[in-house]
Amino acid sequence: MPLNDFDLEWKRLLRTVVLPPIGLGNAILAPWIIWAIWTARNQKLFQNRTFSAQETVTKAICDAKEWATAQVPVKTCEQRRKIQPNRSTTEITCKSDAAWRKDLQAAGLAWSFYRNQKERFSSHDQPVAFVNSSLMAEGLALRAAMEQAVALQMRLVVFEFDSLQLVTAIADGSSFSDLHGILSDIYLLSISFDFVSFSFCRRETLCFEDSAAKNSLSNFVLTQTIEPVLV
Structure with a gap:
């Protein structure tokens, strides 16, 4: 059986939609999971701190949502400014x-x-x-x-x-x-x-x-x- 093509599979992951209840809108979860695994690995090696798979995935979801929130469209920002005085x-x-x-x-x-x-x-x-x-x-x-x-x-x-x-x-x-x-x-x-x-x-x-x-x-x-x- 031939090996999967990394470039092809990675592009497929980047197109994957995150389903509810996690739903992240336009945010992509795959890169954040990889980053969370990498940082968890560094915590284990350099600080002897161990994080479970659930904690690692939770961190990835939080980071993805934080990034998505930071990408607020200009229109949304204007709407927020309108309601802030009240x-x-x-x-x-x-x-x-x-x-x-x-x-x-x-x-x-x-x-x-x-x-x-x-x-x-x-x-x-x-x-x-x-x-x-x-x-x-x-x-x-x-x-x-x-x-x-x-x-x-x-x-x-x-x-x-x-x-x-x-x-x-x-x-x-x-x-x-x-x-x-x-x-x-x-x-x-x-x-x-x-x-x-x-x-x-x-x-x-x-x-x-x-x-x-x-x-x-x-x-x-x-x-x-x-x-x-x-x-």
């Missing part, structure tokens, strides 16, 4: 922060939702174990905030946090080993919003979230250090 009445600001203990590999996460930047109407916090870095803690806080926003059916949300490194990672599609899976989740969650943005903010604007995150971490540490009482 967003102020329904747009929600979500502020998130995290506190991390390196010795315990644990973190406290906190996030709040605001109307008009100042009117806080909902806040949440939770402790998390097995957290490898402060950057990972910030990413987990953002992901939890986005999951909450999706659950509350919020459509227009500006997410603010004080990690410039995380903002850059989201904007550039960087592949930090600690954030590989978290960034994939953030990209997928972004699809659920009509409008979403990620912004760096000064630490002093996160006083409430900072305090809530630290309290969540302190309570978690306390429960881990209490000795059982024998009766």
Whole structure:
């Protein structure tokens, strides 16, 4: 049986339509799968990080969708500009922060939702174990905030946090080993919003979230250090 012609098969893949529910419109998935496999291979060789086939394909889909979103036609951009002045009445600001203990590999996460930047109407916090870095803690806080926003059916949300490194990672599609899976989740969650943005903010604007995150971490540490009482 003759070998397949690489050039012919590659061109066929480039013409393949990605079917629902993944549907990517005009985006092509094949190159992104190959790139995701290559980057996963590099992560394994150079950082001893292993990613499953599902994680690798999810990353490829996220990258393909991000690329497709970046190819917005001029007409769509004009339509977005027309609706932006009216967003102020329904747009929600979500502020998130995290506190991390390196010795315990644990973190406290906190996030709040605001109307008009100042009117806080909902806040949440939770402790998390097995957290490898402060950057990972910030990413987990953002992901939890986005999951909450999706659950509350919020459509227009500006997410603010004080990690410039995380903002850059989201904007550039960087592949930090600690954030590989978290960034994939953030990209997928972004699809659920009509409008979403990620912004760096000064630490002093996160006083409430900072305090809530630290309290969540302190309570978690306390429960881990209490000795059982024998009766």
